[in-house]
Amino acid sequence: MTDETSINNDLSNKGHFNRADIVILGGGPxxxxxxxxxxxxxxxxxVIAEPRPFKAVEGISERVLEGLRNAxxxxxxxxxxxxxxxVASWNGATNSANTEMLxxxxELDNGICKDLMxxxxxxxxxxxxKVSEERSGFSIQFKNSEAxxxxxxxxxxxxGRSxxxxGLERLRGSETVSLLQYWKGEPCQPQSAAESFEDGWAWMAAWSDGTRYLQLTFDVATANLPDKAGLIDHCNSILATLPSAQPFLEDAQPTGIIHARTSTPILCREAVGDNWIRIGDAAMAVDxxxxxxxxxxxxxxxxxxxxxxxxxxxxxxxxxxKQFYQQRVDHLFHRFARIGRDFYASEERWWNNPFWATRRNWPDNEPLHQETDPDSLKVVKMPVVNNGLIEEHEVVITNDQPLGIWHLNGIPMAPVVRVLQQKEIEISPQSCLQTQLGMSPENAQGLTRWLFQNGxxxxEN
Structure with missing residues (x-):
């Protein structure tokens, strides 16, 4: 995240940075x-952050882009x-209908740095x-300077993952390693591809300047990977068998060493304390x-x-x-873990291969989504965000929404559920909302439609 225009980032001027209310270690999203x-x-x-030690390209969706804007x-x-x-090739089928932004x-992290400044x-x-805990907080030393x-x-x-x-308790998924190799070819139109193979899966991307990123992901325990000297040949032999990889290999040559990165799903069981918090991949890192x-x-x-x-x-x-934050970290982690589990289970060609067998059964057998049961609706008190603070309020939980819903378009949902659960059978939900909660016909009609659509x-109601 270098920015040559910023005096604040000149290491020679860092001596005056000796006190801060809040320090964030890491300057990514x-x-x-x-x-x-x-x-x-x-x-x-x-914020204390260092530039990435090597080039990295990532594919993001429109949803991720919107999240970055909202941040x-x-x-x-x-x-x-x-x-x-x-292009995605999975379970013998190829789909080229999707796009992603490489x-x-x-460059993204450098731009984030400029936004922060x-x-x-x-x-x-x-x-x-070294990070040391002291009576009044923490002391953070620097690795590359005497400041x-x-x-x-x-x-x-x-x-992040690093x-x-x-010493905190962590839940770990199947131990996974991703091996990234850079290739260099002629300038081309950006493109990416993913393809499954017997012992794992590959992700490939081509940058406009001709740089190619080819990454293979394996199970640590069963991959039988060669020593460091043989990794390049081993990965290249696999890539040579993958149809999706051929456009990325054509007229291109591997450059540099292979970068090995852990990609094991990890959940921190204690992600927040009285004067510290872990966020992003430091709190939970997904597949x-x-x-x-x-x-x-x-x-x-x-x-x-x-x-x-x-x-x-x-x-x-x-x-x-703390309850609010940990519940959400746990919930998000298991949600993304189940998305990965279901996608791994959709690859059926190597059913007994350890890579696929372990991942299609982790973290559990719970469905990603449950159809909402009206009888599961309960009004309970749970922590919510209100004007920049965590407060306890009445929310509605369901079998598919265990964290609860407080408001919907500004309408508190707990009173809505209460009056509907107590209404007379012959009264329609819309009429009940109008008479008991004073809603306008338009708002009552719209909310009633939402209640039916979402189960x-x-x-019978």
Whole structure:
């Protein structure tokens, strides 16, 4: 995230960064979104981040792009490329109907850095060294300079999968490794592809300058990978058998070493404390197969400012804030894990291969979605976000919405469910909402339609 125009990022000028209210370790989408959210709440925020050690390209969907916009990023999204073709070959079938936007993560992170500085966030461009907990908070030393440590009253861990485990209990999925090899060919139109093979799956992308990114994902325990010297030949022999890989290999040559990265799904069982919080991949890292890495990172990061604000301003509600955050991290992790599980299960050609057998049964056998049962509706008190704080309010939970729904288009749902559960049989739901809650005919009609469409009311109602 270098920015030669920023004096603040000159390492020679870092000596005055010796105190901050909140320090965020990591400046990717999760760390950036949390920083912008905290700044909007009036906090002084310092972000410590280093540039990525190697080039990385990622494919993002329109939903991810919308999430980045909603997080407040502008400069980071100023020069994104157009969507490019994406081919998926799975279970013997090939689909080329989808597209994705191939982004250079270094450029995205650099743009996020500029957005943060534009908002008044202090950005220190260095690698985090030792982090020590002190009586008044934390002390963060730097790896690459002699600058004085930064002192933080509150610490946000946003260094992704590379974040130290800190001795916290973690749930791990099947141990997985992804091997990335760069290739160089002629300039071309950007494109990407994914294809399954007997021992794993491949993701390939071509950048406009001719750089090709070819990544193979394996099961750590059963892949029988050769030693480091033989990895390139091993991966190339697999790529040579994949039809989807041929356009990426044509007139191209591998360059440099293979980069090995863990891609094991990991859930931190304790993602928040009294004066610290883990966000993004540092809290939960999902299987890259889902293609939702940035989206899930933003999902936790957008909740974090309200949680932090509550811990700092309303310490009497600390337990409530922690409950709110951990429940959402757990819920999101299992949701994405089940998406991956179901996609792995759709590959039926190598049913007994350990790679596929372990992943189609993890994390559980619970369905991704359940059809809402009207009898499952309950009004309970749960933590929610209200004006930048975590508070307890009445919400409606269902068998498919265990975290509850508080409002729908500004309408509190708990009173709606109460009056409908107590109404006389001969009274229509719409009439009940009008007479008991004073809704206009238009609002009552629209809400009644939503209740039927989403399974909160049955035909008998």
């Amino acid at each position: 999760a760390g950036g979104a949390t920083a912008l959210g905290l700044k909007a709440l009036g906090y002084e925020v310092t 407040g990023f502008k400069l980071a999204l100023a020069n994104l490329p157009d969507p490019s073709p994406r 982004i250079n993560r270094s 534009s908002a008044g966030v202090t950005v220190i461009n260095d690698r985090v060294g 004085d440590p930064v002192k933080a009253g509150f610490l946000v861990e946003a260094r 974040a130290p485990g800190a 890259p197969l889902s293609g939702n890495g940035i989206f899930q990172a933003l999902s936790s990061a957008l909740q974090a400012p309200a949680v932090i604000n509550t811990l700092l301003q309303r310490p009497e509600n600390a337990a409530l804030a 909160w009311l049955s035909a």
